[in-house]
Amino acid sequence: xxxxxxxxxxxxxxxxxxxxxxxxxxxxxxxxxxxxxxxxxxxxxxxxxxxxxxxxxxxxxxxxxxxxxxxxxxxxxxxxxxxxxxxxxxxxxxxxxxxxxxxxxxxxxxxxxxxxxxxxxxxxxxxxxxxxxxxxxxxxxxxxxxxxxxxxxxxxxxxxxxxxxxxxxxxxxxxxxxxxxxxxxxxxxxxxxxxxxxxxxxxxxxxxxxxxxxxxxxxxxxxxxxxxxxxxxxxxxxxxxxxxxxxxxxxxxxxxxxxxxxxxxxxxxxxxxxxxxxxxxxxxxxxxxxxxxxxxxxxxxxxxxxxxxxxxxxxxxxxxxxxxxxxxxxxxxxxxxxxxxxxxxxxxxxxxxxxxxxxxxxxxxxxxxxxxxxxxxxxxxxxxxxxxxxxxxxxxxxxxxxxxx
Numbered sequence: 001x002x003x004x005x006x007x008x009x010x011x012x013x014x015x016x017x018x019x020x021x022x023x024x025x026x027x028x029x030x031x032x033x034x035x036x037x038x039x040x041x042x043x044x045x046x047x048x049x050x051x052x053x054x055x056x057x058x059x060x061x062x063x064x065x066x067x068x069x070x071x072x073x074x075x076x077x078x079x080x081x082x083x084x085x086x087x088x089x090x091x092x093x094x095x096x097x098x099x100x101x102x103x104x105x106x107x108x109x110x111x112x113x114x115x116x117x118x119x120x121x122x123x124x125x126x127x128x129x130x131x132x133x134x135x136x137x138x139x140x141x142x143x144x145x146x147x148x149x150x151x152x153x154x155x156x157x158x159x160x161x162x163x164x165x166x167x168x169x170x171x172x173x174x175x176x177x178x179x180x181x182x183x184x185x186x187x188x189x190x191x192x193x194x195x196x197x198x199x200x201x202x203x204x205x206x207x208x209x210x211x212x213x214x215x216x217x218x219x220x221x222x223x224x225x226x227x228x229x230x231x232x233x234x235x236x237x238x239x240x241x242x243x244x245x246x247x248x249x250x251x252x253x254x255x256x257x258x259x260x261x262x263x264x265x266x267x268x269x270x271x272x273x274x275x276x277x278x279x280x281x282x283x284x285x286x287x288x289x290x291x292x293x294x295x296x297x298x299x300x301x302x303x304x305x306x307x308x309x310x311x312x313x314x315x316x317x318x319x320x321x322x323x324x325x326x327x328x329x330x331x332x333x334x335x336x337x338x339x340x341x342x343x344x345x346x347x348x349x350x351x352x353x354x355x356x357x358x359x360x361x362x363x364x365x366x367x368x369x370x371x372x373x374x375x376x377x378x379x380x381x382x383x384x385x386x387x388x389x390x391x392x393x394x395x396x397x398x399x400x401x402x403x404x405x
Contacts, residue, residue: 001261002031004227004254009234010035013147014094016087018077018134019104021045022054023206024153027226028101029059032233033068038094042075042086042134043104069094077104077130083137090141097141099233102131102152102177108170109388115169123169127154128176135184139193148193149233153225154178155199155277156244162380163277174277178244185242194237200225201248203273203378205264217265218273218372224262227251246278274378296364297328301343304334304367308341318390321352328360354391357383369398 010032019025021043029039041056041063048055060070071093073086090097106126108119135150142148154177164171178197185195204225205216228250232240248259263269316336324330333348335341342348356373358366362381365371373394376382384391 001221002223002227003256003261004230004251006031006034006230007234008035010037010099010230012036012038013098014038014040014090014096015099015101015233016040016042016090016097016134016138017101017103018042018075018130020101021056021059022052023103024204024222024225025101025103026054026059026062027222028103028229029063029068029070030066031223031226031230033063033066033070036067036069038069038090039063039071040086040090040094040097041070041072042077042083044074044076046072046074077134078125080133080137083134087137087141096144097138098145098147099149099151100134100138100142101229102134102150102154102180104130105153105174105177109167110169111166111385112168114386115167120169123173124176127173128180131177131180135180139188139191142188142193143191146192147237148191149235149237150181150184150188150193150195151229151232152177152181152195152197153199154181154197155275156197156246157182158277166377166383171277181242181244189241192238194235194241196232196241196243196245198225198229198232198245198247198250199277200275201246201278202275203374204275217268218271218375219264220259220262220272221264224248224251224259227254227256271372271375273372273375276378297324297330297332297360298345300364300367301332301345305343308334308336308343310340312336313339313341316393318353318387318393319348319350320391320394321348321355322363323355323357324360324363325357326359326361328363352386354384354386354388356391356394357385367398373398 015032015037017025017029020029020041032039041059043056045055056072060072063070073089075082075086104126106123131152154174157175157178181195181197188195203219204222205219225247228247231250231254260266260269313336319337320334322332331347332345334343335348338350358381362371366373366376374392377384
């Protein structure tokens with residue numbers, strides 16, 4: 001659902017977009033295609049993926065159906081020869097490159113001990129090095145364009161220790177992309193190349209979010225990002241550079257007042273999940289009650305124990321430890337992996353897959369269904385160590401418990 005009208009400003013322009021076979025990269029490609037732009041789809045997916053939709057060829061068909069021209073290229077941004085070969089193909093077919101969108105990215109929301117070095121290298125090689133490499137190799141062609149832009153899908157450089165403490169390897173890799181914007185926007189000014197960053201205000205319904213949370217009801221559609229990207233890429237690059245823009249702000253400044261159509265679930269529009277790396281208000285949308293009755297947590301676990309079923313154990317396959325701080329400090333557990341399941345006070349008998357630390361007030365809100373685990377995590381109200389994906393399964397589990405507890 002695009003709310004920003006196409007103006008034709010990208011007609012005939014050539015965009016080189018990394019990771020454009022699906023998600024945000026593809027949404028940006030389709031928006032440009034409506035202007036009649038040329039799009040180089042530089043992505044790895046040539047064969048259909050068993051879990052993820054879209055290939056470079058299906059994306060090319062969609063681009064051409066909208067009036068754009070497409071050049072699908074098999075590109076792993078870690079491989080210099082592959083990036084250069086795609087650039088050479090773009091020059092042959094379209095005569096040059098006007099716009100580079102560094103969208104390809106790898107994610108692992110893991111702490112230091114849980115991040116294996118293969119995953120660390122993957123994130124740094126795709127996010128930071130891939131962005132630097134594509135920018136370096138496209139530079140000679142961008143210098144020849146009279147409308148040259150580089151747009152990185154990366155966050156503002158927020159130096160809050162929180163964002164480093166929860167997944168330092170991923171934060172470093174994404175901030176590497178943002179540092180490219182900081183440096184190159186200044187370095188490339190003499191060549192009239194605009195270099196900017198764009199980041200979503202909320203979670204966006206992409207394959208990554210779906211894999212992480214299994215739910216997109218608190219996300220927005222990729223079109224809010226592609227609309228914002230389109231507005232940014234239509235600016236005069238001589239005047240518009242060095243910005244760390246947020247999608248919501250960009251579309252609002254362009255006159256879009258009602259953002260509800262961008263929400264995956266319009267009825268959930270006030271409960272959207274904030275994205276990483278942004279400053280967050282001190283309180284969540286769900287206001288915490290000022291006074292809580294005493295000894296809420298033992299009652300809560302008493303209720304949970306009554307609704308644990310073998311079916312829930314089979315579905316969840318995870319052991320959780322809860323380190324509760326504040327008024328009702330203590331350690332609790334839910335075992336939804338072994339036997340018929342169990343819960344209660346103290347550490348679990350089996351090693352936990354995920355350990356969750358939070359204040360007792362927020363804990364009660366979370367189990368009452370008033371504060372989603374994913375939202376609590378994004379807002380710094382919940383700290384997670386261990387397997388983040390299993391921790392996020394709590395959201396599904398809570399939905400089945402909410403009506404019974």
